[in-house]
Amino acid sequence: MLGGMSGVDRRTFLLATAAAGAATTALPGSAHAATPVFEHGVASGDPLPDGVLLWTRVVTTEPIRWEVAKDPAFTRVVAHGHTVTGAHRDHTVKVEVSGLRPATHYYYRFTAAGTLSPVGRTKTAPRPSDDCGSLKFGVVSCSNWIAGHFAAYGYLASRDDLDAVIHLGDYIYEYFEPGVRVTEPQAECETLADYRTRHAQYKTDPHLQSLHAKHPFVATWDDHESAENASSIGSPVHDPATEGPWATRLAAATQAYFEWMPVREGKLTRRLHFGRLADLTMLDLRSYRTDTTILGPAQRHWLASSLVDGRARWKLVGNSVMLSPLKIPPLPGQPSTNTDQWDGFPADRDHVLRALDRAGMKNAVFLTGDIHSSWAIDVPFGDTTVATEFVTTSVTSDNFDERIGVPPRTASLQIEAQFRTLNPHVKFVELDSHGAQVLTVTPEQVQMDWHYVADKRDPNTSTALTHSWRTRHNTAQVEQIL
Numbered sequence: 001m002l003g004g005m006s007g008v009d010r011r012t013f014l015l016a017t018a019a020a021g022a023a024t025t026a027l028p029g030s031a032h033a034a035t036p037v038f039e040h041g042v043a044s045g046d047p048l049p050d051g052v053l054l055w056t057r058v059v060t061t062e063p064i065r066w067e068v069a070k071d072p073a074f075t076r077v078v079a080h081g082h083t084v085t086g087a088h089r090d091h092t093v094k095v096e097v098s099g100l101r102p103a104t105h106y107y108y109r110f111t112a113a114g115t116l117s118p119v120g121r122t123k124t125a126p127r128p129s130d131d132c133g134s135l136k137f138g139v140v141s142c143s144n145w146i147a148g149h150f151a152a153y154g155y156l157a158s159r160d161d162l163d164a165v166i167h168l169g170d171y172i173y174e175y176f177e178p179g180v181r182v183t184e185p186q187a188e189c190e191t192l193a194d195y196r197t198r199h200a201q202y203k204t205d206p207h208l209q210s211l212h213a214k215h216p217f218v219a220t221w222d223d224h225e226s227a228e229n230a231s232s233i234g235s236p237v238h239d240p241a242t243e244g245p246w247a248t249r250l251a252a253a254t255q256a257y258f259e260w261m262p263v264r265e266g267k268l269t270r271r272l273h274f275g276r277l278a279d280l281t282m283l284d285l286r287s288y289r290t291d292t293t294i295l296g297p298a299q300r301h302w303l304a305s306s307l308v309d310g311r312a313r314w315k316l317v318g319n320s321v322m323l324s325p326l327k328i329p330p331l332p333g334q335p336s337t338n339t340d341q342w343d344g345f346p347a348d349r350d351h352v353l354r355a356l357d358r359a360g361m362k363n364a365v366f367l368t369g370d371i372h373s374s375w376a377i378d379v380p381f382g383d384t385t386v387a388t389e390f391v392t393t394s395v396t397s398d399n400f401d402e403r404i405g406v407p408p409r410t411a412s413l414q415i416e417a418q419f420r421t422l423n424p425h426v427k428f429v430e431l432d433s434h435g436a437q438v439l440t441v442t443p444e445q446v447q448m449d450w451h452y453v454a455d456k457r458d459p460n461t462s463t464a465l466t467h468s469w470r471t472r473h474n475t476a477q478v479e480q481i482l
């Protein structure tokens with residue numbers, strides 16, 4: 001949280017700061033101070049029908065002016081104010097803007113000591129009562145700096161038609177190893193300074209900056225924002241004997257994430273509403289995880305008791321790791337199941353899926369990241385299917401062919417066939433490609449389009465729509481379109 005304040009207190013603080021700033025006609029002079037620079041771009045997140053969260057970073061002791069306008073030239077400013085930042089939050093800036101119109105594009109920018117930030121574009125959500133005909137979301141996960149360039153982000157930035165970008169985690173990677181690009185720091189992140197430096201470097205990427213500046217994000221985290229296969233009680237790559245208490249490291253990773261990401265601070269579990277068409281529930285599958293639960297008691301109760309609530313036709317769920325049960329083909333050095341996924345927590349999964357089954361709800365669509373590959377799955381429960389799961393491939397993180405060192409679309413073809421045979425509920429799996437996804441939601445169906453990049457090592461690589469699957473209203477069964 002910002003300075004230990006609750007969300008309500010923080011909102012009040014920002015509004016009060018804005019009101020105080022609005023009475024100032026000119027920013028105090030800073031002729032002798034270094035000229036501030038907005039080197040990490042601008043971002044927005046978690047759109048509401050009447051507001052959105054704005055983000056930037058700038059090193060200054062001056063008040064920072066923010067403006068929201070209907071046009072990119074800022075001739076029609078509809079909201080403005082001032083705020084402040086400082087070293088206590090690594091000079092990151094967040095502004096909670098309210099009083100906006102629903103389902104509307106806005107432009108925003110910041111000014112610090114006379115320096116203008118880049119201009120960002122964002123969009124508010126429809127009102128919960130609105131019958132919006134369709135929604136489009138970018139859906140992404142697993143962007144590893146060392147593994148390549150973020151051209152997949154650039155593809156989503158080139159599109160004008162997205163309502164938001166859903167990020168399912170592994171936005172940064174904490175470790176250090178040789179690759180296409182070199183990370184900062186040049187060591188595994190362990191301290192608050194390390195995680196801040198890593199986040200800062202990622203936000204210098206031009207593709208990522210352009211994506212943040214074009215669409216609001218709705219993000220949750222997975223393990224690599226802290227450490228490999230993290231839970232609330234540890235990580236297999238964290239050694240308390242040499243690296244200190246896990247709680248200290250997790251707190252550092254959490255603080256840096258909340259400072260640097262356009263999310264409301266304090267809790268990643270939340271639900272956003274997009275008219276009568278879709279609710280978007282975002283889960284946190286790391287902060288409350290132990291050896292026996294992936295959700296933790298409070299999140300489990302909330303999810304099972306409220307997922308089917310409300311009038312929204314589709315219940316989208318941002319879910320960082322695979323929900324569906326998955327038998328893994330015999331592979332050297334591989335276990336038969338991945339217990340970092342929900343497969344390691346069958347009681348939690350049964351609890352959630354039973355709630356869907358009892359409600360007769362077939363319109364839950366789980367959007368999943370983590371495993372650097374593309375999947376479309378009928379989520380099984382007993383002898384029926386109760387939901388749909390679409391899994392995003394990685395922006396850059398290594399996938400199957402790269403991990404075993406073979407050319408793409410060779411050895412993977414047989415493994416994909418084995419996955420489908422062992423898991424009849426898996427209708428589509430592609431293990432080799434990288435890219436970004438676009439999810440289109442209409443009253444009749446939810447469709448996932450996989451857009452693959454040709455070469456993740458090339459920042460200017462091409463992108464092509466390669467696979468497309470849908471689930472139709474009240475079926476919980478995926479169908480191939482492309």
Ligand SMILES: [Fe+2]
Pocket residue numbers: 141142170224370371372397
């Ligand atoms: Fe990942």
